[in-house]
Amino acid sequence: MAMKIAPSILSADFLNLQRDVENLEANGADLLHVDIMDGHFVPNLSFGPQTVAALRPLTKLPLDVHLMVDGPEQFIETFAKAGADTILVHLESTPHIYHVLQLIQKYNVKAGIVINPGTPVDALKAVLPIVQQVLVMTVNPGFGGQEFLETTLSKITHLDQLRQVEADYDFEIEVDGGINDQTIKSTADAGADIFVAGSYVFSANTPGQQIQTLRNLIE
Numbered sequence: 001m002a003m004k005i006a007p008s009i010l011s012a013d014f015l016n017l018q019r020d021v022e023n024l025e026a027n028g029a030d031l032l033h034v035d036i037m038d039g040h041f042v043p044n045l046s047f048g049p050q051t052v053a054a055l056r057p058l059t060k061l062p063l064d065v066h067l068m069v070d071g072p073e074q075f076i077e078t079f080a081k082a083g084a085d086t087i088l089v090h091l092e093s094t095p096h097i098y099h100v101l102q103l104i105q106k107y108n109v110k111a112g113i114v115i116n117p118g119t120p121v122d123a124l125k126a127v128l129p130i131v132q133q134v135l136v137m138t139v140n141p142g143f144g145g146q147e148f149l150e151t152t153l154s155k156i157t158h159l160d161q162l163r164q165v166e167a168d169y170d171f172e173i174e175v176d177g178g179i180n181d182q183t184i185k186s187t188a189d190a191g192a193d194i195f196v197a198g199s200y201v202f203s204a205n206t207p208g209q210q211i212q213t214l215r216n217l218i219e
Ligand SMILES: O=C(CO)[C@H](O)[C@H](O)COP(=O)(O)O
Pocket: 008, 010, 011, 033, 035, 066, 139, 140, 141, 142, 143, 144, 145, 146, 176, 177, 178, 179, 196, 197, 198, 199, 200
């Protein structure tokens, strides 16, 4: 599978979001990762659907919308109509996860499931046949700039093994949190295909070079 770099705009300059997004698109980003936080599911606030809608006409890049909200079912229609290409929901955020994933697909949007560092892959069994992406959080959700958790690597390996033996599994494996030039290779070796990176990409004035450095380490 082609490796994809997905810069997270959580670390962009919010007053110059258009400039930053155009820069990412011109410099090799494959997806734009948009972190939505509600101050309940995670102890932080970030963007809402208006930001997704504002980004939509600015870029051809697929918008990878990571919902860190309680009760995601009430927001699916809004984010789908705002222009999300993938909507990722946390298993831990709702008792109705199967329904939410079906709802996402009803809007012709790719459905992604997300697990926190403390949630095992076994808990995903019932939904793996109906998702297009599985996002393994490699930090506790809520903030950019945290340290990568090594214990999450075995979950990536487990998911990669499962999709090789189960004919009805057809999902990409995504990693999010603490991805940088020191950590990306271990996640790629474990089987990840989509790499979210926020603080690393924006830590230099040249996001394009940071993206290229990450790509060179995994291709
Ligand atoms: O979902 C997230 C945090 O909950 C972000 O996507 C993630 O943290 C990216 O930031 P960084 O690369 O700086 O860790």
